[in-house]
Amino acid sequence: MKPDIQEKIHEELDSVFGSSKNPPTAEELNQLKFLTQCIKETMRRFSVAPFVGRQTDEDLKLKSGQIIPAGANIIISIIGLHLDEKIYSNPYTWNPNNFNDDVVAKRHPGAFVPFGSGARICLGYKYAILSLKAQLSTLLRNYRFTTTLSEENIELDFSIVLKSVNGYNIMLHSRR
Secondary structure, eight states: OOHHHHHHHHHHHHHHHTTOOSOOOHHHHHTOHHHHHHHHHHHHHTOSSOEEEEEOSSOEEOTTSOEEOTTOEEEEEHHHHHTOTTTSSSTTSOOGGGGSHHHHHTSOGGGOOBTBOGGGSOTTHHHHHHHHHHHHHHHHHHEEEEESOOGGGOOEEESSSEEETTOOOEEEEEOO
16 A cells, blocks of 8 residues: 555655664654654544544534533544545545645644644643654664555444554565
């Protein structure tokens, strides 16, 4: 799945790390712009937490004129937001260009909230992104990933966290 994207990631990794076998530094991880775009696009397209619950602390007037009273329990569809075609053109197509700096600058900051937002944002979100970049950069420096899956045949289970119904059919091939 997406060998052209993986090749572009490999080029970025080779450019940043060269032939180094050392663990990545924070400075090197910050240089991985395309890998970061790919991580964010994956979190947009396949939101780990598809829904979050909240309680309103004051009356909330919607654009329609309806009022949600203070103290109401509401469910926010993060996956619905991330798949809204008013925000993302072709929302069901995985496209890391959705996270180019110039594209992000034109979008409302609340349009991408895989870790929530505001006062209730996940405290570990920066660590999670950094950890993903470190792990993926280490694996992708040494391996090429393949799968028999396609985006069209991935079945998802929408429970507390989003997960694949049929597991993850991934094969690793040495790059060296």
